Amino acid sequence: MRVMSFNLRYDNPGDNGNSWSFRRPAARSVLEEYAPDILGVQEGLPHQVDDLRCWLSEYTDVGRGREADLGGEHCSIFFRTSAFKLLDHGDFQLSETPDVPGSKSWGTHCTRIVTWALLQSKESNKRVLAVNTHLDYGSELARAKSAELILNHVGSFADIDGVVITGDFNDTVEGVIREFTECKGYIDALAAVDETGPTAHGFTGQGRVRIDYVLVSPSLRPTRGGVITQKLSEMFPSDHFPIYADLCWKEE
Numbered sequence: 001m002r003v004m005s006f007n008l009r010y011d012n013p014g015d016n017g018n019s020w021s022f023r024r025p026a027a028r029s030v031l032e033e034y035a036p037d038i039l040g041v042q043e044g045l046p047h048q049v050d051d052l053r054c055w056l057s058e059y060t061d062v063g064r065g066r067e068a069d070l071g072g073e074h075c076s077i078f079f080r081t082s083a084f085k086l087l088d089h090g091d092f093q094l095s096e097t098p099d100v101p102g103s104k105s106w107g108t109h110c111t112r113i114v115t116w117a118l119l120q121s122k123e124s125n126k127r128v129l130a131v132n133t134h135l136d137y138g139s140e141l142a143r144a145k146s147a148e149l150i151l152n153h154v155g156s157f158a159d160i161d162g163v164v165i166t167g168d169f170n171d172t173v174e175g176v177i178r179e180f181t182e183c184k185g186y187i188d189a190l191a192a193v194d195e196t197g198p199t200a201h202g203f204t205g206q207g208r209v210r211i212d213y214v215l216v217s218p219s220l221r222p223t224r225g226g227v228i229t230q231k232l233s234e235m236f237p238s239d240h241f242p243i244y245a246d247l248c249w250k251e252e
Contacts, residue, residue: 002037008043008238009239010048011047018239022235038128040166043073052078059080060078063091073113077130091113091116094150114132116132116153131150188214190225197210223248224246
C-alpha cells in the first residue's frame with residue numbers, strides 16, 4: 001500500500017511564475033509516476049482539487065473546504081477505487097468547536113481542518129482509517145491542541161486494523177510529532193526507512209526543514225519511502241516536496 005502526502009501550495013497569483021497554472025504539469029507527473037493508493041493533499045483550492053479529480057479518474061476523493069461556506073483550502077483524501085471500499089468519511093475543524101465549519105481557536109492564523117476516510121481493503125478486508133490535515137504554522141499551542149483533537153478522534157473508532165495520518169504538520173520531529181510517536185506509538189514512516197530529508201523548500205529546490213509526514217499505527221510496517229525532489233521542465237510541482245511511504249501489514 002503506497003501512501004503519499006502532498007502539500008499542493010494554494011494557487012497564489014503572487015507566486016508569479018510558480019502559480020498553479022505553471023505547476024500543473026509537474027504536479028500531474030508526480031502523481032502519475034508514483035501512483036499512490038492513498039493520497040492526502042493540503043492547501044488544495046477547489047479548482048486545484050478539480051484538476052486532481054480529472055487526472056486521477058481511477059480514484060475516489062472526499063473532503064470539503066475549511067471555511068464557513070465549505071470553500072477555501074481542502075485537505076482532501078484520494079484513494080484508489082479498485083483497492084478500497086469507502087465505509088465512512090467526514091471532516092472537522094481544528095478548534096474548540098470542531099463541528100462548526102470555519103471555526104478557529106488558540107490563536108491560529110487560519111482556519112484548519114481534518115479530513116478522514118474509513119476504508120476497507122478489497123483484497124484483505126482490513127479496515128484502514130486515513131486522516132489528513134494541515135496544522136497551524138504560527139501557534140505551538142494550536143498544534144498541540146490539534147494533535148489532541150486528532151488523536152481523540154482516531155481513538156473513537158472501534159474495529160479498525162490500521163491508521164495512516166498524512167499532513168503538513170508545520171513542525172519538526174522534536175515538536176508536535178512527539179505527541180504521535182512518543183506518546184501514542186505511531187511510526188514516522190520515512191524515518192523508519194532512513195528517508196528524513198527536508199520537505200519545505202519555497203520553490204528553490206533547497207530543502208530547509210522537514211515538516212511533512214506520514215505517520216502510521218504499529219500494525220503497519222514501512223518498507224520503502226522517500227522525499228520526491230523531481231521537477232518537470234525546470235518546474236517544481238509545489239513549494240513542498242511530496243513524500244511517499246510503502247506500507248505492509250506487520251504480520252506479512
